[in-house]
């Protein structure tokens with residue numbers, strides 16, 4: 001019984017650490033790659049609901065990449081290299097974890113910076 005409890009507990013601790021690590025990785029990706037254009041930072045994340053982010057982020061963030069690659073806005077081409085890169089596809093999962101964490105319906109309030 002004791003062993004059983006300990007293993008349940010350690011699984012729980014391990015997954016919550018892993019989850020936080022993913023959110024953290026996504027956050028640093030966001031700060032590095034998105035904040036330069038979306039200055040509102042985390043407040044920008046809170047403009048969308050989880051469901052809206054999940055549409056943008058599905059299939060390795062394909063839709064989000066398309067918005068940027070097809071946009072005619074001035075300066076948006078600075079994001080093209082990133083959205084076309086392998087790193088984007090690879091990190092899109094972390095980014096999604098972060099976006100979900102601070103989506104408007106997540107219940108989490110973004111930090112003020």
Ligand code: HEC
Pocket residue numbers: 030033034035036037038056064067068070071072073074075076077078079080095
């Ligand atoms: C080089 C500048 C630039 C970078 C870098 C950039 N964006 Fe954007 N983003 C834009 C522009 C410009 C638009 C508006 C596109 C349009 O409407 O034509 C946009 C649009 C968006 C939209 C849709 C806006 C809406 O209200 O629906 C989302 C969501 C978004 N960006 C998220 C991100 C995320 C997340 C990142 C980082 C992975 C990122 N952007 C990186 C410039 C950038």
